[in-house]
Amino acid sequence: MIEKPRESAKRRRAHDPSVIPEGETLKMAAEYEDNFGYWDVDGPEERAFFKLVQRRSVHAICERCEQSVRLIPPKTVCACCVRALECGAPASISDY
Numbered sequence: 403m404i405e406k407p408r409e410s411a412k413r414r415r416a417h418d419p420s421v422i423p424e425g426e427t428l429k430m431a432a433e434y435e436d437n438f439g440y441w442d443v444d445g446p447e448e449r450a451f452f453k454l455v456q457r458r459s460v461h462a463i464c465e466r467c468e469q470s471v472r473l474i475p476p477k478t479v480c481a482c483c484v485r486a487l488e489c490g491a492p493a494s495i496s497d498y
């Protein structure tokens with residue numbers, strides 16, 4: 403098998419951010435936090451903003467999935483749940 407160049411993987415991911423193979427996460431320097439989900443931290447400015455978001459986040463329990471997360475007040479729902487809600491999932495896990 404011929405290994406695909408990294409550029410094509412990066413472009414593919416840009417089109418579909420939900421497809422992130424687990425092994426690639428570290429290689430691509432993608433970071434996860436609970437407010438916004440995955441970040442493609444690209445350059446020092448974005449790195450600084452990412453750190454700021456992390457600093458402002460406080461420990462919270464997600465209102466939807468009840469996971470222990472870190473969110474910027476007044477956020478009460480983690481990134482996974484925000485995405486799920488955007489896709490039309492029920493507002494409460496117990497509604498599944």
Ligand SMILES: [Zn+2]
Pocket residue numbers: 464465466467468469479480481482483
């Ligand atoms: Zn959640």
